[in-house]
Amino acid sequence: MTALFAKVLDDAPLLDLFRQTRQRSLSMIEGLEPEDMAVQSMEDASPTKWHLAHTSWFFEEFVLRPCDPAYSSPDERFAFLFNSYYVQAGPRYTRAQRGLVTRPTICDVLAYRAQVDEAVERLVERGAAPADIVELGCHHEMQHQELMLTDLLHVLSHNPLRPAYRKPEPLEVRDTGDLSWLVFEGGILPVGHGEETFAYDCETPRHDQLIRPFEIANRCVTNREWIAFIEDGGYAHAPLWLMDGFATVQREGWRAPAYWWQEDGQWMQFSLRGAQPVDPDAPVSHVSYYEADAYARWAGARLPSEFEWEIASGRVEDGNFHETGRLRPSAAQPGNTMLQMWGDVWEWTASAFLPYPGFQTAEGAVGEYNGKFMVNQFVLRGGSCFTPAAQMRRTYRNFFYPHHRWQMTGLRLARDA
Amino acid sequence: MTALFAKVLDDAPLLDLFRQTRQRSLSMIEGLEPEDMAVQSMEDASPTKWHLAHTSWFFEEFVLRPCDPAYSSPDERFAFLFNSYYVQAGPRYTRAQRGLVTRPTICDVLAYRAQVDEAVERLVERGAAPADIVELGCHHEMQHQELMLTDLLHVLSHNPLRPAYRKPEPLEVRDTGDLSWLVFEGGILPVGHGEETFAYDCETPRHDQLIRPFEIANRCVTNREWIAFIEDGGYAHAPLWLMDGFATVQREGWRAPAYWWQEDGQWMQFSLRGAQPVDPDAPVSHVSYYEADAYARWAGARLPSEFEWEIASGRVEDGNFHETGRLRPSAAQPGNTMLQMWGDVWEWTASAFLPYPGFQTAEGAVGEYNGKFMVNQFVLRGGSCFTPAAQMRRTYRNFFYPHHRWQMTGLRLARDA
Amino acid sequence: MTALFAKVLDDAPLLDLFRQTRQRSLSMIEGLEPEDMAVQSMEDASPTKWHLAHTSWFFEEFVLRPCDPAYSSPDERFAFLFNSYYVQAGPRYTRAQRGLVTRPTICDVLAYRAQVDEAVERLVERGAAPADIVELGCHHEMQHQELMLTDLLHVLSHNPLRPAYRKPEPLEVRDTGDLSWLVFEGGILPVGHGEETFAYDCETPRHDQLIRPFEIANRCVTNREWIAFIEDGGYAHAPLWLMDGFATVQREGWRAPAYWWQEDGQWMQFSLRGAQPVDPDAPVSHVSYYEADAYARWAGARLPSEFEWEIASGRVEDGNFHETGRLRPSAAQPGNTMLQMWGDVWEWTASAFLPYPGFQTAEGAVGEYNGKFMVNQFVLRGGSCFTPAAQMRRTYRNFFYPHHRWQMTGLRLARDA
Amino acid sequence: MTALFAKVLDDAPLLDLFRQTRQRSLSMIEGLEPEDMAVQSMEDASPTKWHLAHTSWFFEEFVLRPCDPAYSSPDERFAFLFNSYYVQAGPRYTRAQRGLVTRPTICDVLAYRAQVDEAVERLVERGAAPADIVELGCHHEMQHQELMLTDLLHVLSHNPLRPAYRKPEPLEVRDTGDLSWLVFEGGILPVGHGEETFAYDCETPRHDQLIRPFEIANRCVTNREWIAFIEDGGYAHAPLWLMDGFATVQREGWRAPAYWWQEDGQWMQFSLRGAQPVDPDAPVSHVSYYEADAYARWAGARLPSEFEWEIASGRVEDGNFHETGRLRPSAAQPGNTMLQMWGDVWEWTASAFLPYPGFQTAEGAVGEYNGKFMVNQFVLRGGSCFTPAAQMRRTYRNFFYPHHRWQMTGLRLARDA
């Protein structure tokens, strides 16, 4: 294991991080039924039960097996079931059929978690745990916590009864005001992660980028603005679209963001709080890169590059992250500063997910974490209302395929200065 | 509602039939976990939970709604979720996505069942129930009981842990002896259902068929015989196969019956009692029509027509039905009479599932029960070890597509006399 | 080679048959461009050029190779290219890619034909040819002549310029009158081929069938009647349809027969004579079994069984066969006799294509001619305006899958007497 | 029309360019049969006949219609048939079915070309032609000339007879020597097109890039080196691959470059000169981006960025372009300078095809030329043995999807200095 995933925490805060992270996964499934946690609604998504088991397997595989000779797995076959994509960690069960494995049940999985928790905690307590990998495992679990919510939303959205994951309380109404532009001068500027704190390999090395002067919007594109795009025929006007994007629109019959429908002329949206009217001031969410790109062209702007976003972002601040419990993006306060950079919605950038200059993958299975995805995807920045705050950084690079819409994805406009 | 589904039972035995049938469904799910009952492993199959709900909806839709003005459904939307294919009973949820509907949970479904049970029982008790439809509902539920087992087997077969539905006790070993042939003279003979007892519309009208002299095997084809077919290269020798059959063999990579694999030279089979060695004397099961047809050609014989089978069958007798609890086909006693006609495995016939001369469908949604399936399928006879004995008749016509293998399907040979 | 394909002709008439048949193929391609003859519009269809080569290969493979030691093929690889489906005659080129083989060109193929013709003629002249196989080869070629037309129509139908194969002359207008019913008494009646003349193996053995009294329509269903079905919402009313049929209608978006469209309220049809208004009195054509079956149900009737059709048919008579040159079905004269039995359109029957009692396939590759297709298809009777008259017989069994529409297929109604 | 496609030529040289370009297309089809030019072997490819017509339509649509009031098309429907993807130029015929349109024939298309040629020439002669668009049309036609060859190779490769487009003369054998590395210092360097000469919009604006020191190989990866990769198990070793790449390898069964197979231990390759042994010293061709990327990882190197390539490239020099008539990539002379930059094979770069800073599309349909493809594709540089020399530039950006292999695509290695 190389130092690409930097060790940063002493044992005591590490133990705190581990316990908090593991506990949050459990608190997230309160109110869910075994059925909710068992099914898989598409190949891209996974059952909640699988997420809970896979994140435990990660600690078992990369922490306990190498470092705890006394550890024995409750079932050696779990490695086959709960390895996601680490080819070098052995064969895996077919991804598309994770929803067909009914045993171990959620009860078995929770017992598995408890056993892993105890073993890892003891290992950390006696100073025998590889702190960098434990920390990686916690950040890994935070990623899966976000996926648990997006995947659960996708499952529930197939249910004509429209069940709500959490009490369907509406968001506070707020007028977000007109969009304004902030100017950045550019120059040769450093980007990427260069500190001692935790970051993923794909955020490194820190390096210089030549940035041209640019302007960037103070807030995300709102639902109100998106509805104007719809009403202007945006989804039907081919010249606004990348060719692959328009082909997708036509093949899939897209006419609005995912989870939207119309009832008596009112746009509705399915969310983890059930069916609710679309909030015009909240940022649009569940749009693909193709839609974000077409919208920007319609608006006479473009998406920011990931480096423009990073330079504009400043330090991580409070935001509508998972911790707010809102579970939906919410309207920005009016204001002429960089708003909504943190939380609410992931923001599509114009940057393909490619390696930074000098990027090296780690040796072994952990090296597969990010490197092998560096094709066909686009970078998103800033986290969402599904993201645990602790995992967010200015340099964090999320990535999805341009047709993906089941994530909490929105956009912010930019333009040449 | 016409009399095509004949009323035969007075209220008291009807109530018994209803209670026994409904109770059996419940006893069948003992030991199953909510996860087992929630998932759908392919479009042809349905979740256990759905079967339990759908069979209740059937009584609600065809008995309670028309005859019990006081009845109110726990949720009007259940009709949308649990209608299977009755176009005339209203719109339905997409069949292929039954596994995505996590709510109502199994607990909710059991409560729904209890409410329907009570309402139907009260209706029957006060003589207000349409007895023919209640009886139809019971037979309908027996069909679904069989499907619950076949669909569950399919679900569990995807689990690399190979969980057993019931304790994995092996079958008694028994030497079934060589196959012998019984001769039938033929003539102009009546077939189809003509009595006052219950039967499905597709078994009527009773009518004459011109039957040529034929011979039929005393028992089903065994696993030992099937292994000889495999070892003779049967699956690779195109001239033995119907063209659509061989194309399916190649596309699907079939090399043996469904649920078979080899371990150290020994053929193994996944069953509701877990993984077990293939019993050479037991009838082969989980073979498609294509395979049955190819085997018969290889053996210098043919499949019987459904009428030959019916004529050879005599009265329904005891057999290895669901009630034996074996859950697997078992070897026939040696003997020179018609053996294994009842239970063990459904027997593919050479007859396409087509209407009998003069067949009429009932008015309304119940008329969709069988008639609309009369294309592209083949008739099977005799019931299997998954079939409740009470629903079997000499004239019972089961039907599946020629590529289907997830049912408990085998074959018996015939030839011209 | 068994005698299943009976030898019936002496050498002199055989030579005539051979020459006429081979010549007709050539006359059929007059006016076609090399491009028209090269492309393949779907897997079910083949390029004209391929038909011309394959029918020559048939004589090469089954006549010249076994019987003419002096014969040498222009290219040994033609056997690979031009074998259709005879597994026992060696490997074949992928059916779906016949349109990708641009060489040999049409010129090369015509040279190949000429060489085969000369060799076969010499063989017949000196009495060394297997007359039954030569005759089979001629009937085989007649089948392909019909396919050449249906496949060509399919190719041309993709061209927005709507080119006509032959001069677009409209049909004579004729009022066909109301449908009337003819009654047949039934009984135990012989069906199937039992004479010394040529027939395919699947038409044998001649055998008895128990036929119930029935009525059958004097003529085929007309386009006028079909438009009434459309206008009554027939394509949208599920209870009229077999389930597989309605699923096909919805998946394919069928709203009318193949090759139909509407222009200013007028139904138009693409034909080998180009785009023409639908003739209301002509028999409907290019409908699938599913549509034929649904129409019959809508009309309160049913399709005849193949045996009812055969019994009603009497001797082959003149009809609108290929020889009339009309290339489109034409309206029947009014009259109360069995009209339009021969030519015009193939008539779907209610009979699955299955073996007759006692059916045996021939040894060797020729035995694959019909036997291996005996599943999933339905029998059609009577020939069409694309069928050479010489190949028609009362017992001739054509067969297609129930979703097929690119053939010249129509229907006639029947009902129980 | 904006000036994005710069006018650079006076009328006289423009006329020369037009005549030479149009004439080359004709000379390229010498020896081809109508069948060769009619078929379409996959959706990505088009028939030769279509290319010939489409390039004529381009002049008709963008030059003759706007500028020559006297011009009338031979058939107004050609615009529907021969528009490729210009949404703003009107509706188009389905791309995947171009091979089904047999009329107009190749003769008709050649007549269409002649009419367009005459009209354009007259327009240029009298100074009434928009010179920038005529020049664009010539470059457009050169692109299609290259596609005609790649698409023809794909068609012929499906023919088991392996016909050769040109006489199968083998290439001169030459020992290319070991790979050596050339060092570049980097800096802030200008890239992109900034001259008055012709270039596509996507090559502009010229702008600065921050380039780090890098090394780049003196020549392309050879077939000998590629065989070493194969023999080292490269195609089976997942850690070498991007995840999407390895999934493609497994789904498609890739084991070697496209058009390769083994005969008695010797690697063979299908080419426009027929089947020939793989030349070990020639650059590997017909590899996808996925394969190029995996190879580079295996070799401990990486692909160059498109800017590194551009900086290393110097001026366009003679190379193995279409004009050499070799029609196959050929071995580089040994030497320690940048070899094989021009011609032979297109070289995959590590750069996603994205807009340059400040990129603007032209108004109208011509603006669709490149902009709408800026997603999911990678940039290739340098031209190939199929590329007309006249269209090559140091800044030329070709682009294909990462799974594409039917183009003449290879690679050159780079690494950090």
Ligand SMILES: [Fe+3]
């Ligand atoms: Fe993971």
Ligand SMILES: [Fe+3]
């Ligand atoms: Fe049912």
Ligand SMILES: [Fe+3]
């Ligand atoms: Fe044939």
Ligand SMILES: [Fe+3]
């Ligand atoms: Fe073009």
